[in-house]
Amino acid sequence: MTTTPQRAERVENASVTNRTYLPGFGNQHVTEAVAGALPEGRNSPQQAPLGLYAEQLSGTAFTAPRAENRRTWVYRIRPSAAHTPFRRISRRSLLASPVVNDCPEPNRLRWDPLPFPEGEVDFVAGLFTYGGTGDVRAQEGVAIHLYAATSSMTDSYFVDADGELLIVPQEGGLELRTELGVLDVAPQEIAVVPRGIRFQVRLRDARARGYVLENHGRMFTLPELGPIGSNGLANHRDFLTPVAAFEERDEPARVVQKYLGGLWAADYDHSPLDVVGWHGNYAPYKYDLRNFMVIGTVSFDHPDPSIYTVLTSPSGHAGTANADFVIFPPRWLVGEDTFRPPWYHRNVMSEFMGLVHGVYDAKAEGFVPGGASLHNCFTSHGADATTYERASTVELSPQKVDNTLAFMFETRLPVVVSEQAMAAAHRQHDYDAVWQGIGKRFTAPGGFASPAGVSLKNVPDHWD
Known part of the structure; x- marks a missing residue:
C-alpha cells in the first residue's frame, strides 16, 4: 500500500513521457498531481482542498465485503455531473x-x-x-x-x-x-x-x-x-x-x-479528465x-492450458470462470515422449484465440497476427495436419518456443457469433480444411476387423 501521495505532471495537450506508475494488484493507492489535493483525515470535508470537488467512484456495492470492496475517492476540478x-x-x-x-x-x-x-x-x-x-x-x-x-x-x-x-x-x-x-x-x-x-x-x-x-x-x-x-x-x-x-x-x-x-x-x-488527486483501489x-512466469512439465505430458491464466473473472461455480484471460508466451518444452503442441480436445469452455505476434505452435499456417479463431463449447479442435505430422515424428529435445505471443479469451458460456462477424469479408470460409489430410494410423496386430470396421478382438461369442 502506498502511504505517501505520489506526484505527477499535469496533462495538457502534450503527452507526458517517462511515466511513473504505482505497482501492485488491487492495492489501496494514494496519489495527487498537485501537492495538497487530498484532504487529511476524511474523505468529504465541508470544503475540499484547492477548491476541488470530492466524488466517490464505487465499483462494487457499498456493503460488499471489505476484501472485495472496490471504490476510489477522486478530487476534481468540476463534478462529473456537470x-x-x-x-x-x-x-x-x-x-x-x-x-x-x-x-x-x-x-x-x-x-x-x-x-x-x-x-x-x-x-x-x-x-x-x-x-x-x-x-x-x-x-x-x-x-x-x-x-x-x-x-x-x-x-x-x-x-x-x-x-x-x-x-x-x-x-x-x-x-x-x-x-x-x-x-x-x-x-x-x-x-x-x-x-x-x-x-x-x-x-x-x-x-x-x-x-x-x-x-x-x-x-x-x-x-x-x-x-x-x-x-x-x-x-x-x-x-x-x-x-x-x-x-x-x-x-x-x-x-x-x-x-x-x-x-x-x-x-x-x-x-x-480533471481529477487532481485520488485514493482507493478502483483504478x-x-x-x-513478458513478466508472466510460465510453469510447465519437466517430465512428460503437459498441464492443462489453465496453467497459463493471467486474469480470471470468477463465476458462481468454483473453478469455472465467467471469463479467463490465458496466454501462450515464449517457453521451454522439455516433455519426454510427449506430443508437445496442444492435444486434440473438446471443451465445455468456449475458446476465442488471438495472436499478437509470431506463430502459434498448434497451427502451422493460416492463423496470423491480428487474426482470430473461435472454438465454441464441445467443438473439436487441436493441431492441424501439418503440425501433427511434424510434432508426432520430430526427434524430441529441449525446445524453446520463442518470438510468439498467442492468447485466449475463455468463458464457461457458449459464444454467440454476431451476424456481422459471420458475414465479414475477412472470415476464412475454408478453416475446416486444416484438419483434412489427417490419415488413419490405426494398426491392430493379430486383430480381426468386421466389414463395418469394428474390431472384434476379445469380443465374446454371445452378447448379453
Missing part, C-alpha cells in the same frame, strides 16, 4: 450481449486480421464485435471485440457502463488517458479499464489494432495458485496503476457512454505479459 442530457448516437459495429443471431452454429471459425478502415477512425468508432455470451443486463458473460483505429480521440471520451474492458494491443501503441491517470500500452502488454471510468485513447503510431474483452461479470482478479504455492504466473508487483494526472481544459468535449449495448453522448464544457492498470 453535463447535458445523454442523447442516443449510432453504435456502428459495436454490439452487446445478448448478441442477436437467429441461427448460431457450432462450426469452428477463423478470421484474418480486422482490416484497417479508410479515413480517420478512432478507437470507439473502430470497435467491431465478433460475438458475446450472457446478458449485460444480468451482469453475466462477456462480449468480444476487435478494434482498428487510424486516429486519436481528441475532444471525445469514452466510458463503458456495461463492463470492464481488457485491451490487448496487437499493432501500434496506445496512450490511455483516464480520469485517474495515463497508461502507455504497447503490444505484449495489456490494460484493464474498470467499468464506469472515463478515458480517451490516443495512438502512439499512425494506426493501431487489437482485441478487447468486455467483461460483464465479476471483476478480473488473479487466479488462485493452489498447489503451485505462493509464487508464479502473474505476480502482484508487476501490475501498474497510473499516478494522478489531469487535464485543465475549458473547451467543449463529448463523453460517449456505452449503456445496455447502446451508445449515448453528453456534452461538457470542460475535459472530464485502471496495465501489465507486461
